[in-house]
Amino acid sequence: xxxxxxxxxxxxxxxxxxxxxLDWFISGLGWTIxxxxxxxxxxxxxxxxxxxxxxxxNKTASGIATAYVELFRNxxxxxxxxxxxxxxxDLLPERAQIWFKQDLSPATSAYLSVVxxxxxxxxARVCExxxxxxxxxxxxxxxxxxxxxxxxxxxxxxxLLPQAFRIIIPPLTSEFLxxxxxxxxxxxxxxxxxxAQTKQTAEFSANLFEAFTLATVIYFVLNMSLMKFMGWxxxxxxxxxxxxxxx
Amino acid sequence: MMxxxxxxxxxxxxxxxxGMVLTxxxxxxxxxxxxxxxxxxxxxRLSSNRLLSGASKFYVNYFRSIPLLLVITWxxxxxxxxxxxxxxxxxxxxxxxxxxxxxMMFEAAYYAEIVRAGVQSISKGQLNAAxxxxxTYGQxxxxxILPQAFRKMMPLLxxxxxxLFQDTSLVYAVGLMDFLNTxxxxxxxxGQPNEFLILAGVVYFVISFGASTVVKRLQKxxxx
Numbered sequence: 001x002x003x004x005x006x007x008x009x010x011x012x013x014x015x016x017x018x019x020x021x022l023d024w025f026i027s028g029l030g031w032t033i034x035x036x037x038x039x040x041x042x043x044x045x046x047x048x049x050x051x052x053x054x055x056x057x058n059k060t061a062s063g064i065a066t067a068y069v070e071l072f073r074n075x076x077x078x079x080x081x082x083x084x085x086x087x088x089x090d091l092l093p094e095r096a097q098i099w100f101k102q103d104l105s106p107a108t109s110a111y112l113s114v115v116x117x118x119x120x121x122x123x124a125r126v127c128e129x130x131x132x133x134x135x136x137x138x139x140x141x142x143x144x145x146x147x148x149x150x151x152x153x154x155x156x157x158x159x160l161l162p163q164a165f166r167i168i169i170p171p172l173t174s175e176f177l178x179x180x181x182x183x184x185x186x187x188x189x190x191x192x193x194x195x196a197q198t199k200q201t202a203e204f205s206a207n208l209f210e211a212f213t214l215a216t217v218i219y220f221v222l223n224m225s226l227m228k229f230m231g232w233x234x235x236x237x238x239x240x241x242x243x244x245x246x247x
Numbered sequence: 248m249m250x251x252x253x254x255x256x257x258x259x260x261x262x263x264x265x266g267m268v269l270t271x272x273x274x275x276x277x278x279x280x281x282x283x284x285x286x287x288x289x290x291x292r293l294s295s296n297r298l299l300s301g302a303s304k305f306y307v308n309y310f311r312s313i314p315l316l317l318v319i320t321w322x323x324x325x326x327x328x329x330x331x332x333x334x335x336x337x338x339x340x341x342x343x344x345x346x347x348x349x350x351m352m353f354e355a356a357y358y359a360e361i362v363r364a365g366v367q368s369i370s371k372g373q374l375n376a377a378x379x380x381x382x383t384y385g386q387x388x389x390x391x392i393l394p395q396a397f398r399k400m401m402p403l404l405x406x407x408x409x410x411l412f413q414d415t416s417l418v419y420a421v422g423l424m425d426f427l428n429t430x431x432x433x434x435x436x437x438g439q440p441n442e443f444l445i446l447a448g449v450v451y452f453v454i455s456f457g458a459s460t461v462v463k464r465l466q467k468x469x470x471x
Contacts, residue, residue: 074455076413079427079448087441181314188316188420195317202324212321216313223312 009207010214021201021211028197029218035114035183035193040176042119043126050123051130052156065127072124078185080121085113085189110191114183122179129171133164166237173230177223194218255437256446266429267450273347273415273425278408280351285358290388292363303359310356315349316417322349323421342423354411361407365400366392402466409458413451426450 010022053065072080089100089109100109137160145155165172187196198215202208256263291303310318326345330338369392377387397404416427424432427447434443 070456071452074413074452074459075448076416076427076451078416078419079444079451082431082444083448087444090441177312181312184314184316185417195314195320198317199320208324212317212324215317216321219313219317220309 005210006207007210009201009205009210012205014204021205024192024197024201025194025214025218028192028194029222031111031186031191031193032180032183035111035118035186035191036180038115039118039122039183040179042115043122043175043179046119046123047126048130048161050127051134052161054127054131055134056152069124069127072121077117077121077182078188081114081117081185081189084117085110088113107191110186110189113189114186114191118179118182121182122175125175125178126172129168129175130164132171133168134160136167137163163239166234166239169230169234169237173227173234176230177226180222180226181219251442251445252439253442253446255433255439256442259433259437259443262429262433263426263446266424266426269343269424270412270415270426273343273350273418274408274412276347277350277354277411277415280347281354281358281411282362282404284351284355286362286393288355288359289362289366292359293366307356307359310353315353315414316420318353319346319349319417319420322346322352342418342421346418346421346423350411350415354407357407358404361400361403362396365396365403368399369395398469402462402469405462405465406459409455409462412458413455416451 010025011020013019014021014024050065050068053061054069056062089097092100100112104112141159141163142155145159150158183193184195186193187199190196192200194215198211202211205211288303288306291299292307294300323342323345326348327338327340330340373391373395374387377391382390415425418425419428419431422428430443430447431440434440437443
């Protein structure tokens with residue numbers, strides 16, 4: 001194959017101001033991280049609430065949470081993104097519509113949509129993990145807390161959740177990594193995150209292979225380092241005597 | 248506030264069905280290719296040859312740590328170049344083939360992990376018994392281990408395929424006219440993008456939800 005590899009392309013000028021291509025990648029990575037972290041905060045909070053609801057004896061509460069999970073798990077992420085970006089703004093009151101469509105910069109409105117979308121999408125997955133974690137605890141924990149005179153809220157706050165969250169760190173980690181990968185759909189509504197910047201670099205510089213290789217390496221390294229970090233968190237928080245974690 | 252008007256969906260139905268046919272065709276081919284490649288990767292991973300298992304492990308970790316959308320976009324550009332490289336002349340590969348290759352290779356990493364767990368769940372005695380009957384490794388795998396493993400992991404493979412069904416909508420990125428993309432463009436043409444988007448969401452939901460309900464029932468029936 002006669003393809004001319006040119007790794008210096010990242011230090012070449014993009015022709016726009018004084019930017020070099022590497023700057024595009026850095027700003028893209030910044031957006032990717034900003035989307036993933038903000039989405040993760042929503043997912044973690046909402047997912048925990050829903051997960052607790054699913055384990056409650058109250059039929060209405062667990063029914064609502066179950067319906068939420070089924071809805072958000074069975075509609076493709078891209079359809080959900082289009083719903084948040086195109087459909088929902090049209091349903092807003094007129095003032096809010098003008099604000100969203102005209103006052104906000106395109107990047108901000110895309111950012112808001114994708115954060116809400118990924119947050120709610122991932123919350124359904126977090127909910128399932130939290131439920132699994134709570135259900136994995138021995139029933140005796142619940143009964144013992146009741147016998148001590150705890151109220152339901154206290155049982156969750158002081159007994160069940162602190163243990164459940166530590167058990168589910170590994171599956172939560174993979175959801176955390178997924179939200180970084182899923183944030184790439186933001187490129188389809190015009191947010192210049194990592195994938196969009198990669199495509200743009202490939203088109204501007206014609207150095208296709210280099211651009212996509214760099215993007216792959218960035219995602220790979222990001223993934224691996226987050227995994228290592230979460231592994232460290234997990235060993236730090238492990239409950240002695242549980243899951244072989246005596247320390 | 249705006250009202251919804253679903254009147255234009257009827258006339259658009261033939262086009263929408265074509266889109267769904269393309270989605271399902273892509274899904275079926277990607278699942279068969281993905282499971283086949285995934286099985287090979289799983290057997291490589293389980294082999295005692297360090298080189299083979301190392302290569303398979305790297306493959307799986309690599310594809311699991313990058314976004315599917317990146318793979319689709321990259322392959323869209325790269326697959327034609329590779330075809331040209333192999334055959335020496337330029338062939339128009341088309342978005343469908345490049346997407347199919349991307350899905351197969353990406354999903355194989357996920358299927359490989361399922362198959363590996365399935366094979367490992369079969370007791371060692373089965374393999375030893377096959378050897379005692381004079382079977383070679385290939386025969387033992389093909390006739391004894393894999394049929395049992397596949398029966399065990401069928402629910403997981405189907406569940407993963409339902410996820411893949413939803414992920415096929417990402418071909419939107421390269422302009423392939425699958426179900427979602429058809430619905431979007433038809434909706435834009437008649438000026439009812441929201442209605443067509445809702446329709447697309449409902450159809451995806453009904454199919455995925457229906458399929459996963461069936462899979463859950465199957466799982467209960469297969470459970471020993």
